[in-house]
Amino acid sequence: MTKAQRNLVLALCGVATVGSLIAYAATGTRAFSRSPDPELAQTNASDDLENLFSDETDLQAEPAPRVKSEFAFGLLPGGPEDPLAVATFVGPAILVAAGAFYFERRSRRATPDTTH
Amino acid sequence: MSQRTTVSTLLAGVIVASLALASHAAPPFAKANPSNDSLVIPAELAAKGTVYHALPSRDRQVYFETDAPLENIKGQSNRVIGFAVAGANANPAQLAGGEWHLPVDSLKTGIALRDEHLAGKAWLDAKANPDIVFQIDKVKDVTTAKQTSSYASYKVTLVGDMTIHGVSKAMSIPATLTFLKASDKTASVAQGDLLAIKAKYIVKLSDFEVSHPVVGKKVANEIQINTVLYMSTVPPERQPKSAD
Numbered sequence: 357m358t359k360a361q362r363n364l365v366l367a368l369c370g371v372a373t374v375g376s377l378i379a380y381a382a383t384g385t386r387a388f389s390r391s392p393d394p395e396l397a398q399t400n401a402s403d404d405l406e407n408l409f410s411d412e413t414d415l416q417a418e419p420a421p422r423v424k425s426e427f428a429f430g431l432l433p434g435g436p437e438d439p440l441a442v443a444t445f446v447g448p449a450i451l452v453a454a455g456a457f458y459f460e461r462r463s464r465r466a467t468p469d470t471t472h
Numbered sequence: 473m474s475q476r477t478t479v480s481t482l483l484a485g486v487i488v489a490s491l492a493l494a495s496h497a498a499p500p501f502a503k504a505n506p507s508n509d510s511l512v513i514p515a516e517l518a519a520k521g522t523v524y525h526a527l528p529s530r531d532r533q534v535y536f537e538t539d540a541p542l543e544n545i546k547g548q549s550n551r552v553i554g555f556a557v558a559g560a561n562a563n564p565a566q567l568a569g570g571e572w573h574l575p576v577d578s579l580k581t582g583i584a585l586r587d588e589h590l591a592g593k594a595w596l597d598a599k600a601n602p603d604i605v606f607q608i609d610k611v612k613d614v615t616t617a618k619q620t621s622s623y624a625s626y627k628v629t630l631v632g633d634m635t636i637h638g639v640s641k642a643m644s645i646p647a648t649l650t651f652l653k654a655s656d657k658t659a660s661v662a663q664g665d666l667l668a669i670k671a672k673y674i675v676k677l678s679d680f681e682v683s684h685p686v687v688g689k690k691v692a693n694e695i696q697i698n699t700v701l702y703m704s705t706v707p708p709e710r711q712p713k714s715a716d
Contacts (some may be wrong), residue, residue, distance in 0.1 A: 387542035390583045399550045399580075405531045405702040408661045409668050412652055413623045420700050421535045423548045423582050432542075435585025 362460035369449035369456075376445035379429040389430035389438040396425035498633035498640035501605055502571050504553060509708045511571060513555050520568035522558045524667040524703035527711065534574055534699050539692035547590070551578035556608065556667065556703060558651070563614070565626035565649045570608035572701065576601065594684050601638040606645075608632040617648070625650040630671065636680040647671035654705075664706030671699045 357365075380386075400422050433441045502511040510525050526533070533552040538545050554572030558564040576598035577591045591598035609632045617625040630645045652658060652666040675695050677687050687693055704711065 388583055388586075393580060393582060393584075396548075396580050396582060399532055399548065402530050402532075402550070404661045405527065405666075405668075406700070408658060408666075409650060409652065409702075412655075412657060413625065413650055414618060414620075420532050421537070421546075421548075421698055422532055423535070423546045423580060425582065434583045435588075437584045 357456065357459040357463050359460060362456045365456040366453055369453040372445045372449045376429070376442045380431065380442050383428045383430075384426070386428040386430040388428075388432050389434040389441045390426065390428045391434075391438055392427055393425045396423055400425060498605070498607055498635055501573070501603070501607075501635075502555075504573070505709070507709055508553070510553050511555055511573065513557070517557055517569045520557055521560065522564070522665075522705060524556045524558060524665075524705055525707040526552055526554045526572060526701050526703050527662060527708050528553050529708075531700070531702060533701055534579075534697065536579075536695050536697045538695045540690055545581060545586070545691065547579045547581040547587075549574055549578040549580065551575050552699075552701060553708075554701070556669065556701075558667065564624070564651055565611060565614045565616075565628050567608055567611045567628075567630075567649075570630075570632075572606050573603040574605075575603055595682060596637055601636075605635040606630075606632055606643075607635075612644075622655065623650060623652045634675065634680075636675065637682050639680040641679050643673070643675075645671050645673045662702070662704050662706070663711055664704035666705075667703040669699070669701040669703065671697075673697055673699075 431442045433439045528551050532548050535548045552574045556570035557568040559566035576596045611628050613629040615627045626649045633640045634643045648670045650668040654665050
């Protein structure tokens with residue numbers, strides 16, 4: 357492997373790492389990846405009884421807490437349905453980058469510099 | 473003499489243990505109706521007052537949250553079915569009884585694999601114990617918070633048996649009961665007189681023999697629960713279907 361090839365591989369690994377970290381930050385910095393859940397979304401959209409009691413009584417009631425239905429690119433996979441995460445990009449990127457260094461050094465040793 | 477004392481002590485121990493077990497043996501659960509959206513209320517209990525039926529598949533009813541090192545685990549469900557029998561008009565908050573069933577497999581955490589684990593054998597074991605059940609035995613500490621011509625609100629303590637993972641435990645849960653009379657406005661949302669039961673409480677997994685090795689380490693033993701049950705004197709199977 358030439359130096360140029362190694363640098364290209366390192367650049368791609370860097371892009372994958374930085375890209376996954378950006379996706380992680382942009383989607384809420386969740387520990388686990390997740391996908392939108394239609395059933396959760398439907399439940400969360402249904403507030404008519406809560407609104408009715410809020411409107412018709414003077415009781416100061418805080419809104420009931422909810423679990424969001426959302427997409428998140430997490431640090432770790434959320435399971436077979438959400439396999440992509442920072443770890444699934446950064447882990448292989450580190451291995452590929454280490455491999456690129458190794459193969460480039462091996463190529464350099466195999467073809468010693470003959471110019472003096 | 474010492475042998476007689478030993479036998480007496482053992483016998484006393486057996487009697488005390490039996491009494492303790494009997495005091496935590498919950499009464500049999502009410503059965504669900506064929507459409508599985510309400511419970512069949514025992515006739516003798518229904519005769520004691522006005523029956524309010526939970527309205528499942530609408531607003532969120534149960535929300536739970538527990539600490540975990542990477543991120544708190546949160547979940548919710550809107551599939552609780554059940555009933556509450558209100559007391560006489562002069563004191564409706566003095567519930568004559570009630571029972572709520574929360575299907576374990578209806579708990580949604582936002583992560584499908586986590587939902588599977590939660591219902592699995594190592595955690596709540598939905599196959600062996602499909603429902604989490606709370607049975608009201610009595611209501612105490614009733615105080616009127618607000619009363620108008622259209623609604624009344626009471627602070628109460630619900631005393632009953634909570635059954636999770638097949639294990640029953642007596643619990644006293646502070647709650648707010650809000651009775652809202654039927655009107656044209658309420659009828660546009662749900663038919664009948666309405667009742668909202670709101671409660672916040674904590675359950676400990678270890679009390680219900682949920683003994684996964686990570687409990688107390690990676691998952692907190694204490695679970696915070698928010699329950700908001702909206703109920704109506706008209707059962708869910710007779711409520712008009714909402715147009716979406």
